[in-house]
Each structure stands twice: as structure tokens, then as C-alpha cells.
Amino acid sequence: MAFINLQVSMTDLPSADELVMEPMAAVYEREVKIQQLIIWLPLLMVSFVPFLLGQFIFLLLIPVVMLMLATIISRLVIRKSQVKGVALREFDIAYQSGLFWRKTVIVAFNRVQHVEVSSGPLQRKFGLATVKFFTAGGSSVDLSIDGLTAERAEQVRAFIATKIDDSATQ
Amino acid sequence: MSETPSNLNWQRTSPVAVAFFLLNGARKIVSNGLPAVAVGVAAYASGSGIRKSWLLAGLLLVSVISVAGSILAWFRFRFCIVDDRVWVRSGVLHREELSVEFGRVQNISIREPVYMRPFGLALLSIDTVGSGQKEIVLGGIKKDKAIELRDMILSKARVVTEDLPGEEDCSSDNALLLSRSPRDIIIYGLTVNFILWVLIAVGAFFGTPNLAENSFSWLGTKIQIQDVLTTIESAGGLFGSILILIGLVLVIFLLLPLISVLGALVRHYGYRLSVEGETYRKNSGLLTRHDESLKRHKIQAVVLKQNFVARFFKRTNMYLRIASAGSGVENGQLPTGPRTTFLVPALHKIELTELVAEFFPGCEFDAVQFSRINRRRFSTVILGWTVLPPSLLVTGLLSLIVSWKFVFVLPIVWALAGVIISQFWHKIGYGVVGDYGFVRHGFVGTKITVFPLFKVQRIDIRQTPGQRRRGLAHLAVHLASHTLNIPYMCVQDAKKIRDLALYHVESSNRAWY
Numbered sequence: 001m002a003f004i005n006l007q008v009s010m011t012d013l014p015s016a017d018e019l020v021m022e023p024m025a026a027v028y029e030r031e032v033k034i035q036q037l038i039i040w041l042p043l044l045m046v047s048f049v050p051f052l053l054g055q056f057i058f059l060l061l062i063p064v065v066m067l068m069l070a071t072i073i074s075r076l077v078i079r080k081s082q083v084k085g086v087a088l089r090e091f092d093i094a095y096q097s098g099l100f101w102r103k104t105v106i107v108a109f110n111r112v113q114h115v116e117v118s119s120g121p122l123q124r125k126f127g128l129a130t131v132k133f134f135t136a137g138g139s140s141v142d143l144s145i146d147g148l149t150a151e152r153a154e155q156v157r158a159f160i161a162t163k164i165d166d167s168a169t170q
Numbered sequence: 171m172s173e174t175p176s177n178l179n180w181q182r183t184s185p186v187a188v189a190f191f192l193l194n195g196a197r198k199i200v201s202n203g204l205p206a207v208a209v210g211v212a213a214y215a216s217g218s219g220i221r222k223s224w225l226l227a228g229l230l231l232v233s234v235i236s237v238a239g240s241i242l243a244w245f246r247f248r249f250c251i252v253d254d255r256v257w258v259r260s261g262v263l264h265r266e267e268l269s270v271e272f273g274r275v276q277n278i279s280i281r282e283p284v285y286m287r288p289f290g291l292a293l294l295s296i297d298t299v300g301s302g303q304k305e306i307v308l309g310g311i312k313k314d315k316a317i318e319l320r321d322m323i324l325s326k327a328r329v330v331t332e333d334l335p336g337e338e339d340c341s342s343d344n345a346l347l348l349s350r351s352p353r354d355i356i357i358y359g360l361t362v363n364f365i366l367w368v369l370i371a372v373g374a375f376f377g378t379p380n381l382a383e384n385s386f387s388w389l390g391t392k393i394q395i396q397d398v399l400t401t402i403e404s405a406g407g408l409f410g411s412i413l414i415l416i417g418l419v420l421v422i423f424l425l426l427p428l429i430s431v432l433g434a435l436v437r438h439y440g441y442r443l444s445v446e447g448e449t450y451r452k453n454s455g456l457l458t459r460h461d462e463s464l465k466r467h468k469i470q471a472v473v474l475k476q477n478f479v480a481r482f483f484k485r486t487n488m489y490l491r492i493a494s495a496g497s498g499v500e501n502g503q504l505p506t507g508p509r510t511t512f513l514v515p516a517l518h519k520i521e522l523t524e525l526v527a528e529f530f531p532g533c534e535f536d537a538v539q540f541s542r543i544n545r546r547r548f549s550t551v552i553l554g555w556t557v558l559p560p561s562l563l564v565t566g567l568l569s570l571i572v573s574w575k576f577v578f579v580l581p582i583v584w585a586l587a588g589v590i591i592s593q594f595w596h597k598i599g600y601g602v603v604g605d606y607g608f609v610r611h612g613f614v615g616t617k618i619t620v621f622p623l624f625k626v627q628r629i630d631i632r633q634t635p636g637q638r639r640r641g642l643a644h645l646a647v648h649l650a651s652h653t654l655n656i657p658y659m660c661v662q663d664a665k666k667i668r669d670l671a672l673y674h675v676e677s678s679n680r681a682w683y
Binding site for chain 1: 493626627628629630631632633634635638648650665666668669670672673675676682683
């Protein structure tokens, strides 16, 4: 594509492509596994009900299909949690996610309106937290990172809060 | 949030504002509940005598309540100005207190509705930026006071650390940038989107046409049209109904542009755009005079629209986009004010280039060369995923049930879809010139968005497995006003645009709002 009247040489620009993405906290994978268990175990149990009521052997197919589904989907979800990555730079934060549809979101700190840290019951059990970033663009949360340790989430929040203050006073 | 000062000089608006509250309420009822109103009208028309009297009694009750509510609303509505803040207390049942700092004001406009003119009163609306903040409307204050307030707020609005070339040349106090003759306004009326012609019929009454605002009303009119059709069919024979239908279509085709032109004239007659230092001011209106102001640095993007009618006249309509309050549709409510855009209608090519450079200093609109996206992937993916399955299904069913000859329809459908998709592809383009980004979309018409790279809020790059293999990507540029999407573009270009935009965002201290 044609770049005219460039003030900066394109090759000198810091490229977000060369970022090294840091994986999520080690316990995050465990949390996701437990989460999957909580979702699928009751479903599996319920899928046995038709067999117990009907006593037809072919009704056992339902729990078998359910088990297959559970393994495939939870495998994918766990795999998805493994490929997530964050990279913090001096002026922005990058977040990569997605197994098939890979998405990279970059938010510059001086465009962040506010930051929110939240953690659900399961997350608290594992000492994890979710950090949400809001900017003026788009209607909902702009960036939601859910695999950080509570400590690190708080660090990120504090780091960005100072950055927001900096840009506000300028 | 700052504390409410204890003893403030609270003021009320003029009693004429009761009319303003009443109209506002009526407008809300009609635009949110048009289907319900339509049902009510239908029930009245078909109802018996007793039912009619019940409905009338209900209507009377509603009117009495509305009038009482409006008087109360006016009585409860008080405002005051302290230092650099406007405070507003309002609400009958649900009371609320709002305060807005002058520095956060996005857009100020003064309107003089017909019913306020004889009293020398005006309506001042103050639009703010930020999540959840509402717009403040001071209805029914003296016109001089409104102007004084506006100038005060504009003078105290955040001084931006902006050192752009050409900023200092505020030699003349109030320079006229553009004025539009009635002929220009008529052309504008004709060039507004065709579907909008219908909306304007409703919109002319309620304010500027706004698709989101009137989408519900549009639904309402659709229902009514269907009712009309069924009554026609039941009245005459097949031939008669066809004749009536043709006549109706003709009338609609002639009437809608006329309504559209009338609407445009009412809203934009005597359009004048002037600049005073950093502030743009727009004056227009036949009955209600609208006076809107906008600071240059509030402009998030300039959108240039040219549909097929506009192309015939060689004109382009320009819309200045500012940050939408709360950005986007919040709490599932329809946006109440169409004031997140600032219109500059029916521009010639030369005026267009000059004005873009005026709003965005250093922006060379003529220099942009649009890069295209990947045609093959764009077409095959859209054809394969959205056209192929339903067309195969429908023709398959038809040829099985009705006649096998329906198979021949398939190539025609595909060819047509191919032409349409290729037309879309032709219009999608992107480019960067200096500090500005350009994105083009369209089908028959064209829509070009120009935005300063440093005002970008967030950038996403998405890739499907297929796109990863082919070096393509989907780029989403989020501005405070709206989001731009470019599908199937070269991934290197997407990354270049992202890195360049981030560079501008992070290296510049200029405030984006």
C-alpha cells in the first residue's frame, strides 16, 4: 500500500508483531479444567437418566455421545486457555487469544478510561482475577484478560492507573 | 465526583418550557411505542361506540396526566452555574442531580423552536463525553442568556495542548466557511439514503433523520402498509388491486423524495457554517433555528457519503463524527439525540477537499490511494458461506417438490450474487496519508471515513486459519465515534496500520476528545 508523506520510517516503528506473549498463570489451566468438570459432570449424570428409566441398551448411546462431546469441547477449551498470551509494553498492552480465530487486541494506556479487576468464586479459590479495560471506542469491555494471578492483576491495574494519571495531567 | 455545593442559586426555566416537556414526552411515546399507537388507532377505527368512548376517556386521562407531569417536570427542573460546572436537578418520581464540567462538553447547540420564538426563548443542549453521561437540555431560557452561556462554556472548554500549523490564523473573528443555497439543500434532500426518505416522513417531525432513533417507528409504518394492502385486496378484485398497487407505488416514489426535500428544507434552510478560532458553528432551519457549535479537536472522524443520486449531482454529504456519549447504544436504549453527527451537506469536490483540510489540518484528501483487499478470498468466502448453502437448499427443495427446472435458476442466482459481491469488493479500500487514515466502503454509493491516526482508541487484528495460511487478516479500528472494519486485507498492511496508529497514539500528548 502507498504511504505518502511519512514522518517516521516504517522499518523503525516498534512493531507489535515482534512481541513475546507471556502465557497465563500456571494455575489458570487448572482452574479451566475444574470449570469444565463442573459444567460437564452434571450433564453426564443427567444423560444416564433415560437409560435408567427406559432400561433399553441403546439409550446408553446418549451418555457415550455426551462423553465424546465433553472430551472434545473441554479439550478445545483447555487448549484455548493455553494459547492465550499477554504482553505489557511501556505504553500499551497486547492480548492474544483464540485457537482457530486468532485475535490480537492492543490498547494504548493513554486511551484507557478505566480499569476493573474482578474475580469469581472459583477464580478466588485459585488466586486468579480478571482485568477489564474500558476505552471510549466500542460499547462494551474493550479488553478482558482472565488468566492472571490476583497479585499480577493488581500490579497491572496499578501500573495502568499511574499511566492514565500521567496522560491526564499532561 | 465533586460534592454538591450547599447554597446555590438554583434557577428555573421559563414556564414555556412546560410545552417543551410535553412535546418531549409525546415524542418519546410515539417513537418508542408507535406500534402500540397504531394498534390504538386501529382499535378506535374498528371499535364499537362504547369502546370508542372508553378509548377517548383513556386518551383524555393520558393527556391530563401528561400535562400535569410536564408542569411538575418543569417545576422540578432547576439548574445553576458555578465556576466551570453546570448543575441540574430534575425528575418528578425519580429525582436526579447531574453536573457537567465545561471541559468535558462535546457539543453545544442552541435551538429556537417555533413555540419559543415569540417569547425570545431558546433551547440549549449540552452534550458530554464519557460513559453513562447524559445530555443536558436547558429548555426555555432567554436567547441572549443561552448565547452567553454557550460562549462561556466554549471559552472554558479544555484547552488542548495542540500545536498544529495553521492554528494561529484566527485573524477574523467569525469567518464564514460555507453557506448553502436552497438549491443545495434540495439536492441534499434528494441524496439522503433512499430508505431514509421513508424515515424522514417521521423524522421531519421529530428532528433530524436518525436511523437508530426511528427504526422502531419504521417498523410501525411497515405494519401499517401491510394493513393497507390487505384492505385493498379485500375491497376490489385482483385486477383492481394491482392497479391500485401500481398507483400507490408511483405516489410513494414521487411523494417520498418530496417529503425528503421538504424535511431537508425545514431542517437545513439557510445553512451557514462558520469558524471562530477553533470553534465551528452551524446555523440552519426554516421554522426552528438550529445553532450548533463544535470544537475542532472534538471531531473524531469525517465521513463522506455519496450515493447514486449524489453521484448524479456530483455532490458529497459530509458528516463530522464526535464521540458518542457512552459510546454506542447503552442500556439497550435507543439514542435520544441525533447530535453525535454534524452535517455539512451537498459539497462539490473542491469544497470537500478544502473542508477536510480545514477540519483536519495537514490532511491531503486528494493524495489518498486506496489499497484493495483480497478479491478471491473475499468473494469465495462470502459466496461459499452465505450464498451457496441457502440457494442450494431452496432450489433443491423447489426442484424436488415443484419442478426439476428450478435447477437452472442456480447459475443465475450465483452470477447475480457474484456481481453484487464484486461491487462490494470494488468499494472496500484503505490507505494512509501522513497522520490520517482512510477507509472506504460502499455498494452503489461510496462512504469514506477519514480519521486522525492518533485518535484511534483500540485496534484488533483477527485471523481465521485460512487467512493465516494466505497472509490475510481482518482489521478493526475502534474510534470513539464508531468502528471501522476491513476484511481480507494483507496482514502486513494491517500490522503496519496498527503499528503506525499506536505510534501516533502513544507518542502524542494531544487529547483525543
